[in-house]
Amino acid sequence: MKKLVQDDIRTGVFICDCGSNIAGYLEMKELVEFAKTLPNVVFVQENLYTCSEGGINEIKLAIPRENLNRVVVASCTPRTHEPLFMSACEEGGLNPYLFEMANIRDQCSWVHMREREAGTQRAKVQIAMAVAKAAKLRELNRIQLSLSHRALVIGGGVAGMSAALALANMGYEVDLVEKRDRLGGILNELNMILPSNEPPDKLVNNLAARLHDNPKVTIHTGAVVTKTEGYVGNYVATIRQNENENKIKCGAVIVAIGAQPLKPEGLYNYDGKKVITHIELESKLKQGDVQAKNISIIQCVGSRSKERTYCSRICCMTAVKNAILFKEASPDTKITIFYRDMQMYGVENEQLFRKSKRLGVRYVTYDPDRPPRFDGESVSVHHLRMGRDIIVPTDLLVLSTPLVAQDDASEISTMLKVPINENGFFLEGHVKLKPLDFATDGVYLCGNARFPSTIREAISQGLGVASRAAGVLSKEALFTSGIVADINPETCCGCLGCVAVCPYGAINFIENRGICQVNKVLCKGCGGCAATCPSGSARLDGFSNQQIYAQIEQAMAV
Amino acid sequence: MSDSQFEPKIVGFLCNWCAYAGADLAGVSRLQYPPNMRTIRTLCSATVGPHQILKAFQKGADGVFVGG
Missing domain, CATH: 3.50.50.60 (FAD/NAD(P)-binding domain)
Incomplete structure (x- = not known):
């Protein structure tokens, strides 16, 4: 293998044993010696657990000490550990996007447990690929966004009311939109609640009175949300009430539209x-x-x-x-x-x-x-x-x-671009890890809209969702990922190929210049535009052609 | 090289959100498969352009796997 050294690139490689998860199945010493031979690698360290406090500290200390400007960690999967190592780089004084991972556990030692030699060989290749890609990485910056600290709650049943009141008590402005003429939802139709043995009116009136008295809460009854645009932190919702439409800005949207009896x-x-x-x-x-x-x-x-x-x-x-x-x-x-x-x-x-x-x-x-x-x-x-x-x-x-689901559930699902299941109930981001969040940032769900629940559960979910939404609303600014597409205005010919494939509507055509431009806030970094662009003007930094080519070359070279 | 010794080199482009997660899950589940694939993580299979696939073949890949 030809050794092409770029003088200014100094890469540190940290190889993790993961206890015996990796070290039990691969020849670690061989990996360390191999990594030392790779181009631009000036420092190699084996850790028992790179993700432990000690391992993280070694990364932080090695960056200034060895004057590293690229860091590669060969360990588990970036899907779980990339953020941790990126912040270690940042704390060590390195731009976090000058970091790359080689997956030698989930996609190597664990799947080739009975093939020590071939597994070690694959790990070497994956490390060489990561080191080669790292050399091609460029500094990237996260974009800072301002946001609205206001919440929109759709649905004024017990779940929505609890969420709105909790948010208002935390100090956030809340718009509570209820399609009927009074708050309370399905509770208004009930006769008595057990085991507390009290009429539901007592609970509804109590919550409604506190909402009415709270200056942070704006209640819109007999109103519906007809349109939402934007993204986490910066939604614009259109509320129609008595034939009047008005737009409000909000940072988070809570879906609490309830359900109806069959x-x-x-x-x-x-x-x-x-x-x-x-x-x-x-x-x-x-x-x-x-x-x-x-x-x-x-x-x-x-x-x-x-x-x-x-x-x-x-x-x-x-x-x-x-x-x-x-x-x-x-x-x-x-x-x-x-x-x-x-x-x-x-x-x-x-x-x-x-x-x-x-x-x-x-x-x-x-x-x-x-x-x-x-x-x-x-x-x-x-x-x-x-x-x-x-x-x-x-x-x-x-x-x-x-x-059963509300009649307007599928309409609201389309409007907010959030999923419903085969029965029309809203589908959470993850049944255990994200029970009150949608996969879409800044949109949350609670109460019967999610699944039939008791009053107590609806209240708990309302309070939970308020806390989830406050996680966004309390931030002074939001940061997007640094990995977003970019279109070179010098070479773009305005063919609109990228506009057609972008699933997020993140590319605008600037008519007077005849070129396309990426809205870096809306871009999710899928790279569809980069693959489509016939002139190579659109690129996804972090996954650019040059970076991928470097990986391909190593995949075949070793 | 006789056929019995032939070990293909396969470049796998795996989407971070599905196929790459699936490959991780294979690991967590300790499913065993031949070590012939070299994984390249992408943020979406949409980002895998024809140039990248051709480049892999050009450099000597016996197969290219795009999972997304």
Whole structure:
């Protein structure tokens, strides 16, 4: 191999043992000796754990001591550890974009565990490739952006109200947009909340009063968000209220649009009178308008079925709650709950379940293949334990239907460019690591819009989402990645090829100059423009042709 | 070189967000595969231009893998 040394490039290579994760499968001494022979390499160090405090310190100290102007770490994957090593370089006084990683664990020692020699050979090549690319790296700078410290909350149910109030209490301006004429969402239709045993109005009025009294909060009722533009820190949302449209600037957007109960059209002769849903039952109870003495409740109506496979989670608790309220008001009322499985998790719910049994509520399991039937007078069902049909006289049949997505969920998903799942519920960025964030920066989700949740869960998520959004809103400035595309205005001929492929709309055509220009804030660094540009004017620094060519050459040379 | 000794050199362009993550996951899962590939991480498979693929062949690659 020809040794092409660029005098001014001084590369330090740090090779990590990762305990025995790498050192157990590759010849570390061989890698160290090999790295020393590579062009521009002036310093090589083996670490037990490069990512430990000691390892990071060695990088920080070696940069000034060895006068390094490039750093290569051969260890795990840049997907997890690049930010850590980049900041070590920065603290050592080196531009963080003069750093490169060679993945010799996840994509080498772990996948070639029984091929020590060939694995070591691959690790050598990956190190040589990283060193060659490092020599071609240039200093890059992150772009600093100003931002709006205001939040937009879409949806004025209990989750949205909790989020808005928490943000306002942290000192941020909040716009709370509710499409109906009053705040409270689905709580306005409920009769009573257990286990606290209080009317939901109390909670709604309490939150609404605090929101009204808070000077940081602007409440828009009877209003919808019709358009959003921009990016994290700098969104512009259009709010339509009574035919008037106005635009507001905000740094973060919270989706809290809730869900709606399914109307079980065509199931069990549903008519809204003798056969009703829980939400209709609660309205009737609120008005004191229920006379029935024989009440049957059927669970999982329209859910856990072929067309709607999910469990709505809250219907069991609702059924038990209403059964208890009936029994307490009039112990003579006969109540039978037909169920498949009871979802009563948590100590308090478990206690309610037991209480309902103590009060005499009857539970009958049914097989989804032989569901209960209702003939207008009685419910009959195949009793699994007795092995024969039983008939339960019924003068009010209540159907436990699931919460389903709002009608405007897909519209809002398109507007904010955030995903919904096959059932129309909004999809979080990661089920465990980012449960309240979307993959899109600056947009968050909570409450029933995400999935059917209890009031307590909706409040917790509202508070959680406020804290997530505050993570952005509290910053004095935002920084974009330094790896963004650039178009050379001298050679660009304005063919618009890049404009057509850019998925982020980050390239503008400057008409009077006849050239294209990258908006570095919107650019996500995918490099589509660079691959498309016929004149080579568009380039993605950090992954430019010259840098990739250097890697290819080493991949084949060693 | 007889066929039985032939070890192809493969250049793999892997998108950071999917294929590269998949290759990492293969490692985390300890899936074993032949050590013939040399990985080049890209920020998107869209950035892999025809020039880069041709360059790999020009330099002697027996195969080019673009994962994205």
